[in-house]
Amino acid sequence: MPRRHRYLLALLLAVLVPVALGYLWRTPQPSVPELPPHSYAKALRQAHEGQPGAARVLYQQLQRDDLAPIRRAALYAELPNYPSPQALKLARLDLEHDDPMVRRAAIAAVRRLLPAAQRSLVLGPLLEDDEQSVRFAAVDALLGLDPDAIGLYFGPLQAALEQYQQTLEQQPEDAAAQVHLARLYMHEQAFDAAAQALARSLEVAPDNLDALATQVRLLEAQGQHDASRAVLAKALALRPDSAFLQHELGLWLSRHAQQEYALLALARAVELEPDNNDYRYTLALTLHELEQVDAAQKQLEAVLSREPANRRARVLLIQYWKETGQLQNVQVLLAELERQNPDDPYLQQGL
Known part of the structure; x- marks a missing residue:
């Protein structure tokens, strides 16, 4: 073998031997357990349909850092049905996301997750966001709060509101x-x-x-x-066959303390648009005000049969069943809620 080749072979061995020994002698690192695999589409469907484990898989998806902004934003449309400290933590983190679409979606979720008195502390800083659409989304989320609830953000809110108005005036x-x-x-x-x-x-x-x-x-x-x-x-x-207008008439009559007539209009709206769960929810409230509790419960049951993830309807139905002493039904709804989201704050109240 020529001398030059022997030198190259010796040099190669001098490099490879320590590397091989280091690999053999290194301390094995414990493997990190992976979360159960759930596809994005499956998790989104599970949350939308209120299936057992919905909150867990929804939170898992929001912990990912490889989702496209439009997919991440879609998750926030479902999040308010699954409130918990973890849900709020995830939404607050995305208030600082690089993409404005995600920040706007997180604002909308926080708006529903937090009561009015706490909202301004979380969303107030976004009134000075670099992106105009994010500032305007924060205005929409804070508008209507009393000055005490807005607190230190009263000035920034007024400034952003004026910008918002000027922008809309130009359209x-x-x-x-x-x-x-x-x-x-x-x-x-x-x-x-x-x-x-x-x-x-x-x-x-x-x-x-x-x-x-x-x-x-x-x-x-x-x-x-x-x-x-x-x-x-x-x-x-x-x-005359506009469900929207019938619903608006019902709301007008309710605001003017004409509940009996409001009931007729609200019922007509549901008849015209039976799949509108917001209309059914309003009808249930009016029925309850008129002490037609059984009928109110049936409307809420219909909502949940169509939309099991509808937490607002579920909590209201639990309250109505508590009022009438139907504790077995209460237990069933609470058990379903626990399977959906074991960290739901409402579960701490028990029976």
Whole structure:
């Protein structure tokens, strides 16, 4: 063998032998147990359908750092049905996510997870976020809180609110934007500006039912109750089979202490749109106010049969069953809730 080759072979051995010995003598590291594998789609479906273990797999997905922003944001639409300290912790972490879409989704979740008195401490800093859409989402989440609840963030909220209004003012051809602008002005009791925004919305989209409903509330806020009902009556004359308008009529009658008549309108809304669980929930509340507890319970049972993850309906039905002493039914609902989310704060209350 030529001398040069012998030198190269010796050099190679000098490098490889210590590496091999180090590999053989190294201290074995304990293996890290992996979480049970759950696909994103399966976890999202499990949470949406309120299946057992839904909270656990939902939290696992939110702990991942490889999800696309749109997928991560979709998880937050389900999170408010599974409240817990862990849920709030995950949402708070994503308030600082790099993607604005995720931050907005986390804001919406925190808005439903926290009571009003605690919301501003968590969401207040986002009123000065670098992204305009995130600042505006924070405004929407904090609007309506009293000054004491807003606390130190009153100034930033007003500044962001003015920016929001200016931005929407520049979108006169967007009917939805003008309705939203009207609501922002109503919050400040700037009723003339709100009326102008609604007029622009209805000019662009005369059949915009959301604008009509907002117009009703604007007139009520100004004490024009007869005029507000006239707007509803005119709209209903043109669209008697509109579940939305029947529901709005029911809400108007409820606000004016006409519960018996409200019940008729709310029931009609459910008849026209039986799959709308929000309408059924409102109907259940009205039935309960009129001491028709059995009928109220049936409406909530119907909601849960369609949407087992609906925590709001589940908790209300538990309360109604407690009132009537149906503790066996209470236990069944609590057991289902525990299988969905064993850390749900409501479970600490027991029977």
